[in-house]
Amino acid sequence: MTFSLSKIINLDPPTFVPDAVIVGAGVIGLSIAWRLSQKGMRVVIVDPKPLGGASWVAAGMLAPVSEANPGEEELVRLGLKSLQRYPSFVKELEDFSQMEVGYISSGTLEVGLDANDRAEIEFLHSFRSKLGLETKLLDSTATRKVEPSLSPGIQASVSIEQEHQVDNRLLCQALLKAVYLGGGYFYQATIAELKFDEKKPLKTLVAENGIKISSPNIVIAAGAWSGDIKGIIPQLPIYPIKGQTLRVRLPESYLGYQKIIRGLAKGYHVYMVPRKHGEIIIGATVEDKGFDTTITVEGIYELLRNITSLLPNISEATIEETLAGLRPGSPNNAPILGSFATQGLFVATGHYRNGILLTPVTSDALSDCVIDQVDPAYIEYFSPNRFLKDA
Amino acid sequence: MTFSLSKIINLDPPTFVPDAVIVGAGVIGLSIAWRLSQKGMRVVIVDPKPLGGASWVAAGMLAPVSEANPGEEELVRLGLKSLQRYPSFVKELEDFSQMEVGYISSGTLEVGLDANDRAEIEFLHSFRSKLGLETKLLDSTATRKVEPSLSPGIQASVSIEQEHQVDNRLLCQALLKAVYLGGGYFYQATIAELKFDEKKPLKTLVAENGIKISSPNIVIAAGAWSGDIKGIIPQLPIYPIKGQTLRVRLPESYLGYQKIIRGLAKGYHVYMVPRKHGEIIIGATVEDKGFDTTITVEGIYELLRNITSLLPNISEATIEETLAGLRPGSPNNAPILGSFATQGLFVATGHYRNGILLTPVTSDALSDCVIDQVDPAYIEYFSPNRFLKDA
Numbered sequence: 034m035t036f037s038l039s040k041i042i043n044l045d046p047p048t049f050v051p052d053a054v055i056v057g058a059g060v061i062g063l064s065i066a067w068r069l070s071q072k073g074m075r076v077v078i079v080d081p082k083p084l085g086g087a088s089w090v091a092a093g094m095l096a097p098v099s100e101a102n103p104g105e106e107e108l109v110r111l112g113l114k115s116l117q118r119y120p121s122f123v124k125e126l127e128d129f130s131q132m133e134v135g136y137i138s139s140g141t142l143e144v145g146l147d148a149n150d151r152a153e154i155e156f157l158h159s160f161r162s163k164l165g166l167e168t169k170l171l172d173s174t175a176t177r178k179v180e181p182s183l184s185p186g187i188q189a190s191v192s193i194e195q196e197h198q199v200d201n202r203l204l205c206q207a208l209l210k211a212v213y214l215g216g217g218y219f220y221q222a223t224i225a226e227l228k229f230d231e232k233k234p235l236k237t238l239v240a241e242n243g244i245k246i247s248s249p250n251i252v253i254a255a256g257a258w259s260g261d262i263k264g265i266i267p268q269l270p271i272y273p274i275k276g277q278t279l280r281v282r283l284p285e286s287y288l289g290y291q292k293i294i295r296g297l298a299k300g301y302h303v304y305m306v307p308r309k310h311g312e313i314i315i316g317a318t319v320e321d322k323g324f325d326t327t328i329t330v331e332g333i334y335e336l337l338r339n340i341t342s343l344l345p346n347i348s349e350a351t352i353e354e355t356l357a358g359l360r361p362g363s364p365n366n367a368p369i370l371g372s373f374a375t376q377g378l379f380v381a382t383g384h385y386r387n388g389i390l391l392t393p394v395t396s397d398a399l400s401d402c403v404i405d406q407v408d409p410a411y412i413e414y415f416s417p418n419r420f421l422k423d424a
Numbered sequence: 425m426t427f428s429l430s431k432i433i434n435l436d437p438p439t440f441v442p443d444a445v446i447v448g449a450g451v452i453g454l455s456i457a458w459r460l461s462q463k464g465m466r467v468v469i470v471d472p473k474p475l476g477g478a479s480w481v482a483a484g485m486l487a488p489v490s491e492a493n494p495g496e497e498e499l500v501r502l503g504l505k506s507l508q509r510y511p512s513f514v515k516e517l518e519d520f521s522q523m524e525v526g527y528i529s530s531g532t533l534e535v536g537l538d539a540n541d542r543a544e545i546e547f548l549h550s551f552r553s554k555l556g557l558e559t560k561l562l563d564s565t566a567t568r569k570v571e572p573s574l575s576p577g578i579q580a581s582v583s584i585e586q587e588h589q590v591d592n593r594l595l596c597q598a599l600l601k602a603v604y605l606g607g608g609y610f611y612q613a614t615i616a617e618l619k620f621d622e623k624k625p626l627k628t629l630v631a632e633n634g635i636k637i638s639s640p641n642i643v644i645a646a647g648a649w650s651g652d653i654k655g656i657i658p659q660l661p662i663y664p665i666k667g668q669t670l671r672v673r674l675p676e677s678y679l680g681y682q683k684i685i686r687g688l689a690k691g692y693h694v695y696m697v698p699r700k701h702g703e704i705i706i707g708a709t710v711e712d713k714g715f716d717t718t719i720t721v722e723g724i725y726e727l728l729r730n731i732t733s734l735l736p737n738i739s740e741a742t743i744e745e746t747l748a749g750l751r752p753g754s755p756n757n758a759p760i761l762g763s764f765a766t767q768g769l770f771v772a773t774g775h776y777r778n779g780i781l782l783t784p785v786t787s788d789a790l791s792d793c794v795i796d797q798v799d800p801a802y803i804e805y806f807s808p809n810r811f812l813k814d815a
Contacts (some may be wrong), residue, residue: 281721330672330728331739337725348722355743 037264046244047218051077053250053403054238056224056262058083060201060388061381062254063208064396065403067126070215072404077246079238083222084205087388090278092306092314093201098166098193099141099295101157107414109164109369112387114411115394119197122393130207130214135200135308142180142295144190146342149186150297158191159169167290168193180292182346189344198293198306201389220246227251227264229375236377250403252379257324257359259369259382267420269369271383273324273359276317277332278388281350283311294341303339305347313350315340318357326357360385370398370415371408379403380417437635438609441545442468444641444794445629447615447653449474451779452772453645454599455787457792458517461606462519463795468637469603470629472614473751475596478645478779481669481749483590483697483705486510486781489557489584490532490686492548499758500555503778505802506785510588513784521598521605526699532684533571535581537733541688542579549582559584571683573737589684589697607802617640617761618655627768641794643770648715650751650760650773658811660760662774664715664750667708668723672741674702687734694730696738704741706731708764709748717748722783751776761789762799770794771808 053069059078064074097112125134134395145154154170156417161168164228169192176190177183194199212219222240229236237247251261253269283290288308306314318332333355340347362382368391372379381399398412408416446453446458449471457467472732488503502656514527520588536545552559560583561705567581568574613631620627628638644650648664697705709723724746731738754760754774759782763770772790775782789803799807 327742329739330670330732330741330743333724333743334728334732334739337721338729341721341725348720348725350721351718352721352724352746355746 045345046220046222046246048062048075049075050235051075051218051248053252054079054246054248055252055254056080056238057221057259058209059086059088059207059218059251059254059256060204060392061256061384061395062252063205063212064392065252065254065381065399066217067208067211067215068400069397069403070212070217071399074403075216075218076212077218077220077248079220079222079224079240079246081221083209083219083221087358087360088201088205090276090356091201091389092278092304092316093199093204093389094141094293094306095199096141096198096293097390098161098168098196099143100386101161101164102159105326105366106164108387109166111394111411111415112390116195116197116392117175117399118393119199123199126207130211132203132207132210134203134207136197138197139292141193141196141295141401142190143193144183144187144294144296144343146186146296146298148188149300153297154189154191166326167195178236180290180294182223182344183294184289184343184345187343191336196293198275200308204389204392221387224255224262227262227378229264229378231375234377237271239244248420250377250379252381252403254381256382257361259361259380265378266373266375267417269380269382269417270364270420271369274362274385275320275322275325275357275359277320277328277336277355277357278314278316279333279336279352280354281313281315281347283313283350285311294343295411298339298342301335301339303336303343305340305344312353313347315347324359326359328355328357330356360388368395368415369410369417370395371417372402372406373417374421376406433562434524436611437611437637438468439465441626442609442637442639443464444486444643445470445637445639446643446645447471447629448644448646448650449600449610449781450479450645450647451595451599452786453643453782454596454603454774455810456643456645456772456790457608458599458602459787459791461603461608462793463602463701463791464587465657465794466607466609468611468639470611470613470615470631470637472612473604474600474610474612478749478751478784479592479596481667481747482592482780483669483694483695483707484590484757484780485532485684485697486588486590486597487532487684488781489559489587490534491777492552492555492557494551496757497555499778501555502785502806503781506782507586507588509784509788510590515600517598521558523594523598525594525598527588529588530683532587532686533567533581534584535567535574535578535685535687535734537575537577537579537687537689538774539579540691544688545580545582559585564801567624571623571681571685573681573735575734575736578734587684591699592813595780605714612661615646617769618653618769620655620769620790622766625768641768641770642710643695643772643790643794645772647773650752650771656769657764658808658813659767660773660808661755662760663712663753665715665753665776666711666713666748668711668719668727668748669705670724670727670743671711671745672704672706672738672743674704674737674741677701685734687730688734689730690728692726694727694734696731703744704738706738715750717750719748723748751779760784760805760808761786761803763793763797764808765812767797
């Protein structure tokens with residue numbers, strides 16, 4: 034990181050009553066905190082390890098189209114809205130934080146290795162076209178014209194021009210700095226429980242160390258850990274979905290990757306996101322293993338096998354980092370956004386594979402929720418109250 | 425490491441004239457230094473980074489038989505001599521250092537995955553039998569009786585009962601401690617040049633920082649770096665051979681590997697050495713890349729592919745460490761051992777893949793060379809003077 038976390042994080046619990054407490058210092062929690070502080074609120078962010086979750090492990094693809102699967106039409110709409118908001122969001126954040134976040138208009142190439150992969154690519158192309166999404170089907174020759182390093186065996190691809198990338202780690206750092214510059218207050222602790230009385234405006238968060246923090250507004254944005262806080266009704270159906278990733282670097286002579294490559298290699302999904310200066314992020318496994326972040330032989334082997342079958346040149350890369358993160362999984366892969374029945378209690382989690390993409394729209398929506406005490410219409414579908422048993 | 429290097433290494437250059445200076449603090453240099461100090465010599469070991477070379481990366485296989493290839497008969501004889509010496513060497517070292525070094529009589533199983541691998545295994549079995557080595561050919565069923573975790577596809581194997589293992593890292597630490605307890609003196613520096621005058625008994629080593637150390641006896645044991653010291657005649661034909669390795673750990677439920685498994689998987693060599701408590705060392709690539717110790721996609725991918733094709737259960741392991749070392753390669757893979765034409769100048773390097781195995785015999789031979797000023801007959805074949813141009 035270009036600046037030390039320890040310099041900008043105050044470890045003491047706050048002695049005042051903040052206007053809002055955000056539980057979770059990933060991109061979602063930080064962006065909401067930043068927005069609220071811009072609107073004049075005094076905010077506190079509570080997290081045992083800021084940026085210790087999925088935000089730091091992510092690849093930063095802004096991919097509402099290539100992530101679009103049947104049954105997820107509402108999610109696609111939200112993703113496209115956030116994608117459209119990205120350039121202005123980045124400009125605001127970069128101006129405020131005085132840091133660059135590596136937003137690049139690269140486009141995605143989604144490739145299929147064998148005949149079955151080709152069939153799947155064609156199916157997704159047709160599904161997305163029906164949704165009105167702009168995708169273009171390319172044959173093998175046309176695909177390798179776009180990206181000559183691809184294996185000659187590639188059967189077909191879909192080119193998606195409007196998908197971009199952001200450097201998730203630069204985004205993390207810029208948001209952290211923005212919250213700090215905006216007067217936000219950090220407290221390193223794990224929240225165990227929420228206590229409230231419908232008749233009283235102040236809600237109280239109790240940390241594992243026993244310290245309490247009260248505020249009229251509480252936003253739960255704790256990623257995969259959001260379901261573990263006691264006292265929230267309904268309990269959030271969030272579960273961790275492990276993703277192992279690799280960060281590799283190609284020798285200078287091999288540079289020149291422009292596009293994000295997503296691929297199906299004999300039925301296995303893999304992607305690679307080329308950063309400036311030769312760093313490449315390769316991901317990601319999708320594993321239901323609980324709160325486990327170990328790096329496994331199987332996970333790393335499959336990523337390496339799949340990516341080298343698509344892009345043989347990657348063999349020459351050096352491995353700089355292997356790491357695993359826990360995505361906040363939720364029913365039908367849709368995030369949980371907005372206010373609970375309890376006034377002053379809000380949530381923004383369950384972003385699954387789309388946390389970086391959905392950061393702008395989530396921060397806009399949730400800051401509006403808190404300030405106006407009314408949820409904007411475009412997040413209605415994602416309300417936490419859909420999980421109330423009598424709903 | 426179980427004790428800190430910094431506690432036992434004195435960083436200052438010595439102010440006395442030692443009886444011998446050893447260049448290189450790997451297992452070879454340390455074991456020679458220990459032996460010489462036991463015989464009453466005051467020794468200094470010079471190394472920029474003690475245990476920073478191949479010794480720490482090795483797997484600790486004691487494998488003169490499964491490493492035996494045509495043309496290497498002299499090397500096999502030396503290896504067998506060292507293997508025979510191992511139990512008493514370990515006992516002496518463990519008694520002196522009061523540390524265990526994890527010597528285990530495990531045996532090796534050398535397996536072949538497909539028909540071509542089987543043919544190669546059978547050829548090696550026949551070659552080794554002709555050398556009088558004890559190896560036993562097993563068919564697929566018999567192989568899987570010995571090690572049920574092996575892939576059902578395994579075609580054949582050779583069982584080598586007399587090959588064992590030592591925990592190379594425990595060996596490193598025990599030797600370091602033994603040198604320290606024996607009164608040896610460490611100096612952290614890179615030796616750039618040797619200066620001497622045939623008429624004077626003292627030879628002088630000049631470090632990169634300009635500091636000089638003089639002694640009547642100099643032993644070059646700097647592994648892959650041994651050829652880089654100026655002023656040595658003949659210049660040693662040593663070149664670094666990179667090896668990438670993995671250290672993984674299996675869940676408790678999978679434990680039970682006893683034997684070292686070496687294998688040919690579709691023509692690719694791979695091995696795995698099971699330690700006590702579930703750690704497994706997987707190795708190793710053999711690469712001619714100069715002084716490069718990067719971890720590459722190709723290297724790690726091939727190791728994972730090859731080992732999981734032999735032992736599918738390894739997929740469940742967690743990856744704890746990836747690292748690369750530089751073996752000291754030499755012509756016809758034979759070490760370079762003994763005295764130069766210049767009196768008081770000795771060498772012990774070029775151990776290639778056999779450094780851990782050859783530690784006992786090398787330390788015995790070189791300490792005899794220094795004390796007696798005559799090379800023992802059994803290392804004659806390995807003399808550095810074979811590289812003199814007029815020889």
